[in-house]
Amino acid sequence: MRYIRQEIFKEMGKNGQKKLSKSTVAVVGLGALGSNSAELLARAGIGKLLLIDRDIVELSNLQRQSLFDENDVGKAKAASAKDHLGKINSNINIDFFIDDLNFENIGKILSKNIGLILDCTDNLETRFLVNDFSVKNKIPFIYSSSVGSKGYVFNVIPNRNNPCLRCFLKEATQLDTCETVGVLNTITNLISSIQVNEALKILLNKKLNVSELVRTRSQLPEKNLLFFDVWKNEFLKIKINKNKNCVCCVKNNFEYLNGKKSSRIIKLCGDNIYQIKSKSIDKNQFNDLKNKLQKISKLIDFGYCINFDNKITIFQDGRALIKAKDENEAKSMYSKFVGN
Numbered sequence: 001m002r003y004i005r006q007e008i009f010k011e012m013g014k015n016g017q018k019k020l021s022k023s024t025v026a027v028v029g030l031g032a033l034g035s036n037s038a039e040l041l042a043r044a045g046i047g048k049l050l051l052i053d054r055d056i057v058e059l060s061n062l063q064r065q066s067l068f069d070e071n072d073v074g075k076a077k078a079a080s081a082k083d084h085l086g087k088i089n090s091n092i093n094i095d096f097f098i099d100d101l102n103f104e105n106i107g108k109i110l111s112k113n114i115g116l117i118l119d120c121t122d123n124l125e126t127r128f129l130v131n132d133f134s135v136k137n138k139i140p141f142i143y144s145s146s147v148g149s150k151g152y153v154f155n156v157i158p159n160r161n162n163p164c165l166r167c168f169l170k171e172a173t174q175l176d177t178c179e180t181v182g183v184l185n186t187i188t189n190l191i192s193s194i195q196v197n198e199a200l201k202i203l204l205n206k207k208l209n210v211s212e213l214v215r216t217r218s219q220l221p222e223k224n225l226l227f228f229d230v231w232k233n234e235f236l237k238i239k240i241n242k243n244k245n246c247v248c249c250v251k252n253n254f255e256y257l258n259g260k261k262s263s264r265i266i267k268l269c270g271d272n273i274y275q276i277k278s279k280s281i282d283k284n285q286f287n288d289l290k291n292k293l294q295k296i297s298k299l300i301d302f303g304y305c306i307n308f309d310n311k312i313t314i315f316q317d318g319r320a321l322i323k324a325k326d327e328n329e330a331k332s333m334y335s336k337f338v339g340n
């Protein structure tokens, strides 16, 4: 009875529902996109969910992360998400990891029997790591991102002909983040809906042959990059071609998975200071960053470097010194305020 409204949807049916109940989906990142997508997956009856996030819930998250409430502030997102999702649907299995997904632990956390990975992270380094893992192990994943009033969704279904994320996303430093330019809760909810909708199609289409596709009138997963701007009511489908020289899906050189591209983080002596040098930035990008940060909190400009909120010192080349209680918090602050 629980899934009756979904089962009478003709493209789902009882068989489709059974398929969902046998599926395992990993959600990487439990911010607005990840927590909303995880909730939709739990309600839809995905048999097993794997939740991964390194952060704790902050008050400023509640504007858009509807799975969490005021009692969760200060708690780990992955643990809080499991608690809430378990109350929403006690018939499914939920595992969680309070950890930074990196090249050293991804093989242990994301086992090969995962059917689908949702990328709901806030940084390119983890996205490219997931992309490497997905292409190498031929596990589909769905990229999602949103900032301001805009968002993107893209299905990566690894095979000889399909493009991957590195076919079109460049490694250039991404300076716009939710912390520096904001984000509307309407775009994150929309992007989660689109992402989970694609997830259902991918899970339902698994191992279907052509005649079954016709019989079930199945809609194939989207091949284009989807773009939405809710403020302007703009929607675009952008065709993505496979890059014949793609370092990941063509040359199978998994730079993020083997740790070559892992951002360098060093614990400095003394007062819990971490040094992070991720991507290089140029002078214009440094000035842009300075302008954005000074609108948010106290900023001291030393010329060669800036100090933001007495917590982060950022140098012109992108190197940052961060006061944090541990490495994960430092990394998280770097991706929030400097971007990567």
Ligand SMILES: [Zn+2]
Residues within 6 Å of the ligand: 163, 164, 165, 166, 167, 243, 246, 247, 248, 249, 250
């Ligand atoms: Zn590629």
